[in-house]
Amino acid sequence: MKTLLILGAGTGGTMMASHLRKKLPGNEWNIRIIDRALDHYYQPGFLFMPFGIYSEKDVYRPMGRVIPKGVEYTEAEVDRVDADANRVLLKNGNAAGYDILIVATGVHPEPEQVEGMAGPDWRKNIHEFYTFEGAKALAARLKSWKGGRLVVHVCEMPIKCPVAPLEFCFLADAWLTQHGLRDKTDISYVTPLSGAFTKPVASGILGRLLGEKRISVVHDFAIARVDPEDHRMVSWDEKEVTYDLLVTVPPNMGDPMIERSGLGDEMNFVPTDKHTLQSKAHKNIFVIGDATDVPTSKAGSVAHFECEVLTENILGHIRGEELTAHFDGHANCFIESGHGKGFLLDFNYDQEPLTGTFPFPVVGPMKLLSESRLNHLGKMAFKWIYWNVLLPGLPIPFVGHKMSMAGKNLPSKAA
Amino acid sequence: MPTKIFAGTPVDTDDEGYLVNHAQWNKDVAAALAAEEGITLTDSHWKILDFIDKDFKERGAVPGMRRMNKIGNIATKDLYSLFPDGPIKKAAKISGYPKPASCV
Numbered sequence: 001m002k003t004l005l006i007l008g009a010g011t012g013g014t015m016m017a018s019h020l021r022k023k024l025p026g027n028e029w030n031i032r033i034i035d036r037a038l039d040h041y042y043q044p045g046f047l048f049m050p051f052g053i054y055s056e057k058d059v060y061r062p063m064g065r066v067i068p069k070g071v072e073y074t075e076a077e078v079d080r081v082d083a084d085a086n087r088v089l090l091k092n093g094n095a096a097g098y099d100i101l102i103v104a105t106g107v108h109p110e111p112e113q114v115e116g117m118a119g120p121d122w123r124k125n126i127h128e129f130y131t132f133e134g135a136k137a138l139a140a141r142l143k144s145w146k147g148g149r150l151v152v153h154v155c156e157m158p159i160k161c162p163v164a165p166l167e168f169c170f171l172a173d174a175w176l177t178q179h180g181l182r183d184k185t186d187i188s189y190v191t192p193l194s195g196a197f198t199k200p201v202a203s204g205i206l207g208r209l210l211g212e213k214r215i216s217v218v219h220d221f222a223i224a225r226v227d228p229e230d231h232r233m234v235s236w237d238e239k240e241v242t243y244d245l246l247v248t249v250p251p252n253m254g255d256p257m258i259e260r261s262g263l264g265d266e267m268n269f270v271p272t273d274k275h276t277l278q279s280k281a282h283k284n285i286f287v288i289g290d291a292t293d294v295p296t297s298k299a300g301s302v303a304h305f306e307c308e309v310l311t312e313n314i315l316g317h318i319r320g321e322e323l324t325a326h327f328d329g330h331a332n333c334f335i336e337s338g339h340g341k342g343f344l345l346d347f348n349y350d351q352e353p354l355t356g357t358f359p360f361p362v363v364g365p366m367k368l369l370s371e372s373r374l375n376h377l378g379k380m381a382f383k384w385i386y387w388n389v390l391l392p393g394l395p396i397p398f399v400g401h402k403m404s405m406a407g408k409n410l411p412s413k414a415a
Numbered sequence: 416m417p418t419k420i421f422a423g424t425p426v427d428t429d430d431e432g433y434l435v436n437h438a439q440w441n442k443d444v445a446a447a448l449a450a451e452e453g454i455t456l457t458d459s460h461w462k463i464l465d466f467i468d469k470d471f472k473e474r475g476a477v478p479g480m481r482r483m484n485k486i487g488n489i490a491t492k493d494l495y496s497l498f499p500d501g502p503i504k505k506a507a508k509i510s511g512y513p514k515p516a517s518c519v
């Protein structure tokens with residue numbers, strides 16, 4: 001009996017367990033998954049909790065309900081991978097051997113990386129919505145909001161779901177309007193980038209939308225420290241932004257376990273072949289989702305597309321073949337823009353997000369990079385799709401891992 | 416593609432002034448690129464430029480801030496004082512490497 005071991009039962013790890021359990025014979029392969037969490041979280045739902053659109057119950061399920069049948073689940077904290085010995089050491093003193101290892105431990109926010117951020121103002125006037133606890137605390141804080149300076153902020157890139165802080169701005173604008181607080185609140189968006197988003201066409205369109213919603217943008221702001229007493233952020237070149245409520249996205253880093261294992265780079269991301277998803281250091285270690293260093297978005301949709309490639313490549317690896325399935329960096333992200341509307345982005349390593357229709361030319365039904373009600377409905381439908389289609393490893397019709405150019409307008413027409 | 420004359424030799428750059436062909440780079444070109452940014456190169460600057468050069472040759476990418484800190488042992492505040500206003504972009508340009516891709 002051989003063992004395929006998966007570290008992390010989040011989006012990528014759980015999907016891989018579902019896909020591989022269907023493909024690997026039960027009498028030859030034991031599939032084992034290890035995670036320290038008691039529950040599986042639907043992280044895109046964290047965005048909606050502060051505004052009361054989702055309640056706590058919408059965003060989690062006990063692990064037992066999402067781990068596929070025939071997969072052995074261990075609740076434990078991984079201490080480190082001993083790649084030379086093909087085994088993983090757990091914090092509880094146990095060890096787990098493997099023939100093939102999949103690292104799916106994701107990334108998490110680390111406010112301690114910024115001087116003063118995790119200090120006395122943390123969870124008082126400084127909040128985040130990238131964790132369940134954070135989203136819950138921010139929901140409580142917004143209940144007592146009477147107006148003032150609301151600053152939405154990104155510390156440094158890359159972060160998972162790079163559009164989420166923009167979505168937070170749009171939803172805050174709508175929520176404040178509904179509650180009669182918009183005219184009493186200044187919203188600003190503070191980013192280390194030179195514009196609203198990383199890619200030019202999307203950056204232009206999203207930047208205009210911020211303007212229309214009276215959200216001011218402070219760009220090229222590289223945070224050096226937070227001064228919690230005076231409620232202000234200071235950049236490395238001594239610019240200042242003051243806040244009454246700071247909603248920040250702290251630096252997103254891979255798990256310290258990656259560092260202890262000697263498997264990571266300076267962000268604790270695992271150096272990974274961007275096409276095959278094999279670790280660059282070890283042939284029997286594969287990496288999926290946010291834990292990789294591949295140059296595309298850290299997003300659940302990316303993990304989903306990677307999953308198809310990785311399943312093929314692991315089967316190829318087992319047969320002793322060259323790895324032939326190639327990932328193109330495909331990402332597909334809905335952006336909530338408030339008031340029941342949304343955007344859709346579709347892009348990959350080579351092609352930036354463009355305008356057009358998705359997945360079919362002309363008829364869509366989704367519209368790329370422009371606001372529509374259907375895009376919003378698509379985003380809201382995603383929660384059901386996530387629990388019932390993605391995690392159990394069922395296919396989504398018409399949307400494959402290879403990005404399609406059908407329906408996309410080339411840049412000259414797009415602006 | 417613009418061609419500029421640096422230290423007496425023609426050098427190809429992109430529209431933003433980043434070198435297109437690293438083979439055309441040398442220390443005199445670096446000094447000329449730095450002068451365009453209003454910087455006079457000292458040993459402290461060269462410590463950073465040398466690290467970028469070494470790291471690019473190993474990994475094929477301009478190192479980010481954290482990599483400079485952790486692997487290159489270079490403090491962020493030094494980067495800002497030596498290469499004001501966007502140190503990574505400026506240092507990359509002076510090293511003759513492409514503009515660092517902002518992460519997706």
Ligand SMILES: Cc1cc2nc3c(=O)[nH]c(=O)nc-3n(C[C@H](O)[C@H](O)[C@H](O)COP(=O)(O)OP(=O)(O)OC[C@H]3O[C@@H](n4cnc5c(N)ncnc54)[C@H](O)[C@@H]3O)c2cc1C
Binds near residue numbers: 035047106255299303
């Ligand atoms: C606010 C927000 C909004 C988002 N919106 C979207 C969206 O609209 N669309 C989209 O596609 N994506 C979105 N995402 C991103 C998406 O949630 C992530 O990209 C996705 O979950 C990545 O999957 P993963 O498997 O790599 O990591 P995760 O799902 O984060 O799973 C990692 C797992 O590893 C476990 N783990 C880590 N270290 C250890 C250890 N040492 N020992 C044991 N267990 C460990 C963790 O407990 C966790 O269960 C959003 C994320 C956030 C935070």
